[in-house]
Every structure is written in structure tokens, then in C-alpha cells.
Amino acid sequence: MANPPELRTERVKQMFSWTTAGETSPPSPMGDAKESKMSQIQFSPPFEKQENSVWQKRQQAVCVRHAFKHYGSKKRPNHVLSNLNMTVAKGTIYGLLGASGCGKTTLLSCIVGRRKLNSGEIWVLGGKPGTKGSGVPGKRVGYMPQEIALYGEFTIRETMMYFGWIFGMETREIVERLRFLLDFLDLPSENRMVKNLSGGQQRRVSFAVALMHDPELLILDEPTVGVDPLLRQSIWTHLVRITSSGDKTVIITTHYIEEARQAHCIGLMRSGRLLAEESPQALLQMYSCISLEDVFLKLSRKQGSETQPTPQQSNQLTTAPHGSANGQANQVVELNVTGGALGLNKMSKREEAPYAAEDAQVVGLVFHQSKEVLIVDHGAGSNGDIPGKVTDVTPECEDCGDCLNFTSRGKIKALIQKNFLRMWRNIGVMLFIFVLPVMQVILFCLAIGRDPSGLRLAIVNDDVRILDGLCPYNASCSMKNLSCRYLDHLDNHTVKEYYANLTDALKAVEDGEAWGALYFNENYTDSLVARLALADTADNETITSSEVQVWLDMSNQQIGLMLNRDIQFSYRDFAKDLLETCHYNPKLGDIPIDFMDPIYGNKNPSFTDFVAPGVILTIVFFLAVALTSSALIVERMEGLLDRSWVAGVSPGEILFSHVVTQFVVMCGQTALVLIFMILVFEVKNNGNIMFVIMLTLLQGLCGMCFGFVISAACELERNAIQLALGSFYPTLLLSGVIWPIEGMPWVLRYVSLCLPLTLATNSLRSILTRGWPITDPEVYMGFVSTLAWIALFLVVTLTILRFKRN
Numbered sequence: 001m002a003n004p005p006e007l008r009t010e011r012v013k014q015m016f017s018w019t020t021a022g023e024t025s026p027p028s029p030m031g032d033a034k035e036s037k038m039s040q041i042q043f044s045p046p047f048e049k050q051e052n053s054v055w056q057k058r059q060q061a062v063c064v065r066h067a068f069k070h071y072g073s074k075k076r077p078n079h080v081l082s083n084l085n086m087t088v089a090k091g092t093i094y095g096l097l098g099a100s101g102c103g104k105t106t107l108l109s110c111i112v113g114r115r116k117l118n119s120g121e122i123w124v125l126g127g128k129p130g131t132k133g134s135g136v137p138g139k140r141v142g143y144m145p146q147e148i149a150l151y152g153e154f155t156i157r158e159t160m161m162y163f164g165w166i167f168g169m170e171t172r173e174i175v176e177r178l179r180f181l182l183d184f185l186d187l188p189s190e191n192r193m194v195k196n197l198s199g200g201q202q203r204r205v206s207f208a209v210a211l212m213h214d215p216e217l218l219i220l221d222e223p224t225v226g227v228d229p230l231l232r233q234s235i236w237t238h239l240v241r242i243t244s245s246g247d248k249t250v251i252i253t254t255h256y257i258e259e260a261r262q263a264h265c266i267g268l269m270r271s272g273r274l275l276a277e278e279s280p281q282a283l284l285q286m287y288s289c290i291s292l293e294d295v296f297l298k299l300s301r302k303q304g305s306e307t308q309p310t311p312q313q314s315n316q317l318t319t320a321p322h323g324s325a326n327g328q329a330n331q332v333v334e335l336n337v338t339g340g341a342l343g344l345n346k347m348s349k350r351e352e353a354p355y356a357a358e359d360a361q362v363v364g365l366v367f368h369q370s371k372e373v374l375i376v377d378h379g380a381g382s383n384g385d386i387p388g389k390v391t392d393v394t395p396e397c398e399d400c401g402d403c404l405n406f407t408s409r410g411k412i413k414a415l416i417q418k419n420f421l422r423m424w425r426n427i428g429v430m431l432f433i434f435v436l437p438v439m440q441v442i443l444f445c446l447a448i449g450r451d452p453s454g455l456r457l458a459i460v461n462d463d464v465r466i467l468d469g470l471c472p473y474n475a476s477c478s479m480k481n482l483s484c485r486y487l488d489h490l491d492n493h494t495v496k497e498y499y500a501n502l503t504d505a506l507k508a509v510e511d512g513e514a515w516g517a518l519y520f521n522e523n524y525t526d527s528l529v530a531r532l533a534l535a536d537t538a539d540n541e542t543i544t545s546s547e548v549q550v551w552l553d554m555s556n557q558q559i560g561l562m563l564n565r566d567i568q569f570s571y572r573d574f575a576k577d578l579l580e581t582c583h584y585n586p587k588l589g590d591i592p593i594d595f596m597d598p599i600y601g602n603k604n605p606s607f608t609d610f611v612a613p614g615v616i617l618t619i620v621f622f623l624a625v626a627l628t629s630s631a632l633i634v635e636r637m638e639g640l641l642d643r644s645w646v647a648g649v650s651p652g653e654i655l656f657s658h659v660v661t662q663f664v665v666m667c668g669q670t671a672l673v674l675i676f677m678i679l680v681f682e683v684k685n686n687g688n689i690m691f692v693i694m695l696t697l698l699q700g701l702c703g704m705c706f707g708f709v710i711s712a713a714c715e716l717e718r719n720a721i722q723l724a725l726g727s728f729y730p731t732l733l734l735s736g737v738i739w740p741i742e743g744m745p746w747v748l749r750y751v752s753l754c755l756p757l758t759l760a761t762n763s764l765r766s767i768l769t770r771g772w773p774i775t776d777p778e779v780y781m782g783f784v785s786t787l788a789w790i791a792l793f794l795v796v797t798l799t800i801l802r803f804k805r806n
């Protein structure tokens, strides 16, 4: 049987009237099922004893006892809740009123399990928030936070689908409910994007999300801000209607005092405490006022006059035990009632708590002697709690129906669809995801590892007369113009420019016009022939004049070493060619070391083949870092993360959904990177391509998990970007991607081995260039280390998320 609001209000009043009166005879029971529960409460001992009865606390919709909560460090805490007690009876509307910054939102977020108390206890719908089986956070609660906390890129329909699935609703049910809510809250088309709605419309969508699953407990943080008076009234009418059946409860904060008249009970909060819990009618009677605004005006004036501290009191205040009523840093409150909204201007001044009575056991409104509004305080330490001391306030719930349900299909579906939709809606991100890796591979293969060409050499040849840049020689067994014959072999990568004298040639090198100068003296050919003919009997002068003199610009190691090698190899080729044409054994012209075919690689190894494995992994790893490092931060800043948590989504589920989304993306990225590297640019792969793919995917997952760590640890997106970018170069330089780690000082080598890319790069290099199988330790260690890093990053992320959630 539904009870009229007056009757409900009366019952709330009765609940509180016996608590401090010590009355043994309770008000008469009212007949219905809920009434029989009420009567049990009413026959229970007075309030002091009642708070020790777990059963009684579990009968309330919400029961808060000795709640302490501070922000900031333990050394400099900002106490927000100080020994707060609150009781919200089932089936009622509870209006939580108080000045801005008095801790309402903090209290509500503790009730819905978004935050944890430092000490004290909270019972919500018979369980403790955050415990298994309590359903809080979860679908038993509908929470509308103060901020919009929705994803702007979603349409109204997608927003509803997202939360509906999380709450375990069927799509059909969600659609039905959506129609009702669109109509009821006067919302525009369901296909409008949230970001394109007005502020008031966005708040209504946020309210609709809270109402979506018709929860047992609705917690609304200022739902009527920015809503026109007509709609505001229909919202209140709806709240009254849903609570009339007795199984739904509403806690609502509002700055429009007069609308709180429709609540069954009002909790007046100040400086982290509840000063009074009373029905609006009782408050009006007590203060002989016709409006609640007048009540608050009176109350505040009274408080103001009573809170001017004497010097002695000030002294006591500063020396009062922490957390006690006297120890609170309060503010003188100036009340402006304008257009029905409560405005409170605070002056920073320490004052005596207005509710501090002489009897330390009783905290209440000293100016009002009614037993009905006295709130019994057992003192901060009554249950052994010390403010600021973290106690375990969330023992496991005994009623653990769905403890073993780690997740639900609806939640995973909602989260994964949200992730894909977010990517899809952002074309820039899509391009980033698939075009960037391809661009990186193309640029790497075109720009890195190829031999430099067109290098200018300044040549002075006094051995032969050069005409029009031509250096003639006879390709048969002729011992003339050997300098020209040698120079003809020096054709790779170089452009020869002839100079008249050595001074000009050296100046060209000094001026950066040439990479080196070569000088052949006027007796070069004769001396060389004499050197070959005389062998060990050749004199020093002959030997010296048979040498080519070379001056190189070695400022560029790669070019310098390459020219050095080319000049030497050209001489070897020239000598072998000359010997062969003169019917000698060409081997006589070679150094007496025979380089056989290499066991791995070829005689002219490419730098690209060395760097490519590391580059493949680096591209996939850091793209994943870039993509995920801001994912959680953006959601957190939008408030979507918090709201999803309150709706019952766990950090593990959020991570899992991102892992799935990322994995799909990474498969595409890996395919593109490998196709371009191996098929288009023909980077050598001598191993099993399946292991190449697997290791690349695993490194992508590893990068993603590293991104999660950054995302969980950083509060701001820019910090995440800085951290991701900051980690790029050290990882690249120390992982042996562009230079062998064998070239590092030994300390750095150990550091290098501790990085996620090092062993994996070694492993991939061994597969690609050596074709080693997975059974080889160097190969499987890459897999093992990558898996270990993934596990470590996931554990760190979950730990940070849990820590932050608490």
C-alpha cells in the first residue's frame, strides 16, 4: 500500500523522535510490509545501542556512522567529513543540504563506493559499498554526479545503450526505457550527440542515465541545476512517485532550498557533519517559519551569533583533539537567499562549532532543545576510530549472491563498443592508427641503411695528363697509366673531380666541396711496376712513389669508413684484374685471408637488416603506447570512468575492454608493418613468419600495457604525453635497436637488459636474420621477457587504478 507523503514524513520524524528520547513505547505500526520492518526498528533500543546493531543498519537504505574523510596528506589533511552520522530510511526522499564545499559530494561519492572513508562505516541497501555481493557500486544504485560525466561523441541513444548494457538490461528494455525518459525529461532526438546539447539538456541526459535501470537507490547530486521550473517540478513529482511504493529511495542534493520541501527528510550538513536530520514540516514548526528559506536564514543567524569565539574558545579550538567537534575549522556563514537558491559566503575564520554542546556526548543544534533533532555523538574515538586512521571499513558482505560473476556479457559489450565507437568517431585517430605505421616503415626503409652515393673526390693525377676530365688506360695487359686503371675501379658511390694541384684539392676538402683528396705522383705507374717486379728488393723511394696518397674528411663516420673501404677494395679489384689480364693468378693481388660465404647474412651486410627488427618492434610498441596512454585519462577527465565504476564496472573490465580493442587494432598495424617491411622493401626473413607475427603482436600488447600504466598514473593528458615521449628515446637508444648493446659500458648493458624491447629485439633479429627457431634460448627469451613485462604492467596498472579508486 502506498503511503501519502505526509504519513511518510511523519514516520521519518518518528524514527528520529525516539532515538534520543529514550522512549520505550514506539509509535504504532502502520500495517503494510514495510511498516512491520519499521516497527521492528522502533522497538529496538535507543540510538546509541541501535548503532551497534548491524541488522538495524542493514534495514536502512543508507546508514553512515562516525564517518571521517580527509583529502591531502596525513600531515596536512583537509578534513571533509568529521564524525558524520546519517540515516536514510528506505522508501524516502532525503534532501541533503549544506553550503558549497561542506562535503556533500564527498559523502555521496563514499556512499556509492567511488571513494572510501578514512574511518567509520557506511551501509548501503544492507551491504557495505565495494564488497562482493553488495551491488554497490553496481546496478542497485543510480548515480547522477554533479558534473555531466558523459561521452560527448555519443548520441543520447548510444549513451543509454552503454549504461543499459552495463546495468545488464536487454536492448529491448533499454529502448522502451529510453522512449519514456526522452518524453519524461523533454529531451531532443535520441540521435543528437551529447556534445551538441545545451547544458541543461546534457544534465537531463545525465539524469536519464541515473534513472535508466530503475534502481533501488537514486543518488542525485544537484539534478535540477539548469533545469527550468516546470521540468524541475515534474522531476520532483517523479521522485515522489517512485518512492511512494516504498522500495525506492532517493538522496538528493540541491541548492534550491524550497524544492527540498518535497523531501521526506532533510539532512543539514555543515563542516563535514550532519547538524540535523528532520522532516521539512518539523523544521518549519520548530522555527515557526512558512518557508524553508526562512528556517535556514534563522538557523544561520543563530549559528552566526553563537559561533563568535572568545579568545579562550579560540585557544581551545586549536588545542582540541583532532576530529572532535571543537577541533573543526569552521567558517562564519553569511546567508543570501536569492530567488530560492542558497548562497553562502564564507569568511575564513576559526570559530566554535555551532553544534558543540557542553555534553561532549551530544552533538546537536544547541539552540533547539527538541529531542527530535539531537544527533547523538559517541565521540571520535567511541569505536576506536581515529580520524585519519585508515580502517577496514568494507568487510565482505555475507549476502554474496553473485560473487562469482566476475563480469557480464553486457558490460563487456558496452565497454568494447564504446572503445570502437570512440575510435570510429575520430577520423584523425583512425588515420593515426593505420597510416602512421605504414609511413614510418616506408620512411625507415627509404631513408636508413642505404649506401651514400654521389660523394665527390678531389683527384690530382701527376702520373697521367688528364684532358677534359678523361683518364685514359688500356684494359689489356698493359703497364701504362695504371693510376687511371685503378681510378676506374673506384666507381662506386663516388664522383671524381680532377684538380691541377694538391693545394687546390686539399682546399676543396677543407671547404667541404669534396669528401677526400687522392694524389698520384708523376712516377706512380713506373714505381708500381717496379714494386711488383722487384718485390722485396724494391727500395723505399720506389715503394713510397707507388702509393696513392689519400686525405679523407672523417667527420662523418659512415661516409669516411665507406670511402676508406671503397678505396682499399678498389685497389684489390684493380690488382686482381691486372694480374688476371697478364695471366697471373689473381689471388696474388688479394690479402692472404679468404672470407668464405658467411654462415648468416651475406658478405655485404646491410644496416637495414640490422635495424629493421628493432624498428618493427619500436613502431608497434610506441604506437600502442601513444594510443592507450591517454585513453583512461580522457575517460577520467570526462567523468565517464568514475560513472562507469559506480555503475559496477571494475578496473579489470575496463582494462580487458581496452586490451580487446587494442588487440584488433594491433593485428591491423602488425600486418601493415610486416607486409611493407618484408614484402615491399624485402627486409630479409630467414625464420618462421608465424613467430615474427606473434612476437610483434606481443610487443604491441606490451606497449599497450605500458600505455595503461602511464594512463593510470598521470592525472593530466599532457603529463601522459610527456611521459610517453620521454620514455621513447631512452628505450630506443638502450635497447640495442640502432647500435649493438655490446658497445655499451657494462652498467648500461644491464640497464638495457631490463628494458622491454631489448630481448625482444634480439629475438626478432635472430629469427629474421639467422632463421633461428623458437627453441633457441635467444629467441624464446624475447617471448618470455615480453610476457613478463605485459604481466608486470597490468599488475601495476590495476594496482594504481584500485588505489586511485579508493
Ligand SMILES: Nc1ncnc2c1ncn2[C@@H]1O[C@H](COP(=O)(O)OP(=O)(O)OP(=O)(O)O)[C@@H](O)[C@H]1O
Binding pocket: 071, 072, 078, 080, 098, 099, 100, 101, 102, 103, 104, 105, 106, 107, 146
Ligand atoms: N579530489 C579532491 N581532492 C582534494 N580536495 C577535494 C577533492 N574533492 C573535494 N575536495 C575538497 O573537499 C571539500 C568538500 O568538497 P565537496 O565537493 O564534497 O563539497 P560539496 O558540499 O559537494 O560542494 P558543492 O555544493 O559546491 O558541490 C572542498 O573543500 C573541496 O575543495
